Amino acid sequence: MKLRKLAMAASLATIGLASALTAQAAAKEQYFPVLVYRTGAYGPNGAPWANGYIDYLKLVNAKGGMNGVKISFEECEFGYATDRGVECYERLKGKNGGGTVFQPLSTGVTFALTEKAAVDKIPLITAGYGRSESSNGAVFTWNFPLLGTYWVGADVAIQHIAKKEGGMDKLKGKKIALVYHDSPYGKEPIPLLQERAKMHGFDVQLLPVAHPGVEQKATWLQIRQSRPDYVLLWGWGVMNSTSLKEAQATGYPREKMIGIWWAGAEPDVKDVADGAKGYSALTLQHGAEPNSKVAQDILAMVHAKGQGTGPKDEVGSVLYMRGLLSSMLAVEGVKRAQERYGKGKVMSGEQVRWGLENLNLDQKKLDGMGFSGVMRPVQTSCLDHMGSSWVRVHSWDGAKWNFTSDWYQADEKVIRPMVMLASGRYAEEKKLKPRTPEECKQ
Amino acid sequence: MIYRENGQFKTSYAADQQIFPIRQDRYAIAALLVFAFVGVPLLADEYMFRAILIPFLILGLAALGVNILVGYCGQITLGAGAFMAVGAYAAYNFLARVDGMPLLGALLLGGATAAVAGIVFGVPSLRVRGLYLAVATLAAQFFFDWAFLRIKWFTLDSSSGSVSVSNLEMFGWTINSPVEKYLFCLGLLAVFALLAKNLVRGAIGRQWMAIRDMDVAAEVIGIRPMYAKLSAFAVSSFIVGVAGALWGFVHLGSWEPAAFSVDRSFQLLFMVIIGGMGSIMGSFFGAAFIVVLPIFLNQALPWLGNLVGVSISTVGVSHSEFIIFGALIVFFLIVEPHGIARLWSTAKEKLRLWPFPH
Structure with a gap:
């Protein structure tokens, strides 16, 4: 009995100490928790995604941050296992003033987090994966399957x-x-x-x-x-x-x-x-977009300084770009939120959600960020959390x-009725009241 | 010195037969329970509850179930994950299909369904033993994996094959926050642990142990192997099934069959082997070892690295987590093949004799 108590106390103390140490770094920084899987059966595919995700965050920092707010980030490896992914989420969500967004890159983890994220008020971006019916923002208020399902x-x-x-x-x-x-x-x-x-x-x-x-x-x-x-x-x-x-x-x-x-x-x-x-x-x-401007920027401003996350020749590969794009969408969500809630401030999860719901990346903006030719404009709304369905x-x-x-x-005409049916069923099952257009205006 | 039973005289049969005949043990257990029910909710934060304590409690319960079968009755099983799945999906179906089904009722019915499944898949144990039985129970694992993936009826035709449960409520008590979930699991665990402890020291437990030690001899002295073995399968699967239902309902919230894959079965078997076969306490030691240690290593390594000024990459941490974890398993098995629980009882023996060990 005593041994168990002792072990419990020891682990409590160590974990407490570890979190206390990292919490010190929380100044005026927007904290991006990053769930990754660089090991395991899916590691070869997960690693470029993670590298792209992190490299873009580094690029934003190298360019001066989001209206002056620097980004801090932390990886948590979960090996594509749902239970470890949930553990990572729990570990990171409250750190450094709270996680900004989560992007699990795993449909299983997305399912597990859908309800938790709503309670914790943290947006869940699943760019190109996740639950298809979650594009209905009226029911899935915290899920963002941006750029398609x-x-x-x-x-x-x-x-x-x-x-x-x-x-x-x-x-x-x-x-x-x-x-x-x-x-x-x-x-x-x-x-x-x-x-x-x-x-x-x-x-x-x-x-x-x-x-x-x-x-x-x-x-x-x-x-x-x-x-x-x-x-x-x-x-x-x-x-x-x-x-x-x-x-x-x-x-x-x-x-x-x-x-x-x-x-x-x-x-x-x-x-x-x-x-x-x-x-x-x-x-x-x-x-694969190795010649896009944003990939070149990363080579020039991140890799050239020896801060690249992965190997250099990976920059611009398909999954790398996927991670980069996912990261960009999250950053743009924060920037959009700052336009409403104050530039140069750290945004809360609720504010970032507003930003993601009111995302409007037109061609000019995309060109400015170096994404010309990489993607088409995206515009989301409170009810449409997908934004674009170009393929x-x-x-x-x-x-x-x-x-x-x-x-x-x-x-x-095919997808919309299916989304409404499936999300309606979900709302009924969970006893959720879908948001009305009036509520959206708040 | 402190841990000594001198002067504790037993004057009645009841006193002699109680679960913890030594007064210090009773106090320690009472203190532990008070600490678990009152102290931990005050001390631990949300992360501790959700990521460590709740999985520990639930898998501890599952390990307890497996220990009854493997540790007490000597029937090696590799189908524990499947029985967890049966418990989870049965409880889910009872809750979703029967109007007004109370949560506790669904959980227990889930356990009962798992018990039935356990009996069915325990039938081969009447003919085969040891490793052959392990392989036979592996069939349960593959069968139920297949069933819950393929037969849509079990998942209420959910298109993704993933089912979810929310709004847990019992007698007007909404189990929502991590603390409430923790207390709910702890309460169930305490009840089942007490139940199991009493079972294994009663007549039926002695039958199981007799079968484990030598089944032919047991049969000669009048123990019915069929009854003993199948009852062990039933009780074990019942507890494992309830644990599975808790794993789905309370811990995951939404799950797919992969949550109860063959990996889970191995994990539970390892818990029992490392924790200590034939020991209730050992199940908890084993669960703590398997659940908490990897997470602890995962967080302690970067921190240790920082102390000496080295930053370890995520990949490095993940790999060394596996290496150290594996090494520790080997270490414990070499140092104490009977599990951590045996270390614990050796320590108790030593304490009794202290300061004059011999």
Whole structure:
């Protein structure tokens, strides 16, 4: 008994001491907690994202901060495990005057945090992932799936296929397989695909792959048997390259495979190189952008000073840019909040939420920040937490990713009713009262 | 010196048969309980509750359940995570589908469902033992993983396969804040620990231990192996199931089958092995070791690094966390193969003889 008490007291004391030490640094700084996974099965994909995220924060600091407010940040490694992610969230949320925003880069953690963030009043940005119905800001007041959701991705995938086939009416009787990571992440697009399948009369074949996705022989055997016209790939980490290798072994044409952005970065195809030639992936706006101005800025102002977070040649790669973009959206949310609540001040979670809800990044602003060509303008509102649903497709040519399509926009007429239905169900289940337009004006 | 039972005479059978026959133990336990119920809520902050204490309590409860089966009855199981899942999903279904189902009722029914599942998957234990049984129980793990992923009925057709529970309430008491959740879990844990302690020192516990030590001999002296083994499976799965329901309801709030993966089963088995097989207290030691230590290492390492002026990268911390944690497991198993609980009882023995150890 005594031993346990002693151990408890010792751990209490040490943790208290550790938090006291870090709390001293809290001057006039906006604190960005960063949940990352640089280790584990998904580490190769998580690391560039984290590096991009942090490098952009460093860039903002190098440029003088957000209207004079410097950014402090801290990483917490959770290895893509939901329970450790929640632990990280709990650890960081109250530090240094409170976390500004959280971006977990994990759909599982997003699900777990959705309710907690509302209680703690911290915005949750899930740029391009998370729960699709959370784009309804009236119900999901603290979730921001900025720049699109999985439903947007799935919708555009169908549009892209239709375009290749020569029209939506040509989809009738076609067979589309979804090879997905068997987790909330991989299951997200299913309702939309089924909805679209009903509309256009094509078949959806669901092929789940168990975590971490290195064992796919059975899945691809099924594909060999049923010969679907297209394969959508909803994988992450090592699962993607395995899928591509299996496709190669099965002889399934890579040109007929389309991945979501989680399956459309360099680590996914590099090992397969020529075997992945012709494989395309949806980009929720950006692809690999090593020549963009913001990437050059980071090389000049962060890496040149030896402060770069990751390797230099990674700057501008797809996932790096994803992290960078996510980071930029959070920073812009804070800056927008400052316009209302006072420039040069540290913003609270509630104020940042207002900023994110009233985000308006037009082309001029984007150009000024060095994002021209990387993304299109975004405008959010209290009810629309997504802001934009533009998507491009890029393809791997054996050495790098090139854009191979024009801009697509997800069909509001399909997605909106689904979002309203799903978020309405959520509100009912949780006994939430959706915000009215009047409440939004406050 | 302090810990000595000299002069404590037992004058009735009741006094001789009580759980803690030594007065100092009774006081220590009472003090610990008072500290846990009153002191901790005053001392700990939100992070301590949410990230450390609540997971510790719930996994401690689960480890207690596993210990009954593995430690007391000697039936190795690798399906504990599955029974946690059964408890969680059953409780969720009872709560969501039955109108006016009270929280406690749902939790207990979840436990009962897990007990039934435990009996079904315990049937192979009548024929196979040891490692073969472990493999047989692994089947439970894969079966339930599959069932909760694939059979949509269990998740109320949730499109993502993730289910969630909120607005916990019991007898008009809304369990919302971390302190309330902590007290709720602690209360349940205390009740179940008392229950388990009494079970294992009663007739049924002695039957389990007889089966564990030598099942043929036990059968010869009139113990029915089927009854003993299956009752151990039932009681163990019941407790594990309640722990699973708490894990989903109280700790995670929303969960997917991955929360109860095979990793969880291994984790629970390790808790029992490291904590001490056949010891109620050992379950808590094991849970503390497995739950708290990695988090503690994760935070202590950067801090230690700062002390000597080295900044360790996140990756470095994460890797060394695994290395040190693994090394400590090996260390404890070499120093004391019977678990941390054995160290604890050796310490007690020494204290009794102090200052003249022999």
